[in-house]
Amino acid sequence: MKNLFHILISLFCLCAMRGQSEIDQALRKFNNKSVPYITAENLRGNTPFLLLDTREKEEFEVSHLAKAVWVGNRNPDVDKITSIVPNKNKPIVVYCSIGVRSEKVGEKLLKKGYTEVYNLYGGIFEWKNKGFPVYDSIEQETDRVHAYNRHWGKMLNNATKVYGHRKHNN
Template sequence: MQALLKYIRYAFTSLFLSFMVTSCATAQEASVKSNSYGVMLKTLLSHTVPEMNVPEAAEKLANTVFLDARELEEYEVSHIKGARFVGYDHFTMEAVDDVPKTTPIIVYCSVGYRSEKISEQLLAAGFESVSNLYGGIFEWKNQGHAVVDQEGETTDAVHAFSRTWGIWLKEGDKVY
């Protein structure tokens, strides 16, 4: 009987701790459609800058400067409507010289790693309201938001960066 009670206590404690760990996910992790994508993002990103989830960013589309921190080839396939290309490998502050430092800015890339690094640079340069789009353009598209091509026409195409990273893009047409 003692062994049974000990086992039940152990099982209950394990179940409770497991529930607590999974329920302690950040708001950003919970905001991506795929749990595995959320786990990957949690470990990939440094979380050194404010993060904004896709629904919040979509609400701010009209009053915020969106910066695309992918490479030109990726941007030309598709981007968030109205987003400015700033790149990653060759990013310079001159790309945002005309943006007042008080303007709200959301930076994005494919999944959020490159945009996190550009966001760090913007904050260090004195920009006051910079956020990294959590999950990047992949999550933007995964949650059903539109992207546009070079001519500003809605498209389903999204540059998936590579076949390895493309696994996180679940919606739209992958371009490599």
């Protein structure tokens, strides 16, 4: 019985490492590091940051980080962000599922003159994989995370995956 327990723990660790490795690979492939990263551990409990969720509204409503503001990723209204955060020195963290879409929004903010913009490394997937809390549309803690699609969902290991009715499958 003890050996079975060790085997199960080993399998769980391998699955978690696989998801992390896939996140690392995807970020190396799709991002150009134009927006500095912040890790989930460094963000957790760090209150000066404004959190901007750059996923689709459907994803945000399933779950998001506490006190995050949804701005979307398809043509986000940077002027709206400017009205929310007129202080261009305010520390901002952008995030999406793993950190690819959020980098694009972060780039736009940097071009608008914001000086402290960070991209959450591994996004909400890495946040949840680390066991940190996420919240639903009524701000109740939840275990559910929108997994974007089945391909990207393989990188989410510590949540109940939700797949919505998406018009495209990127």
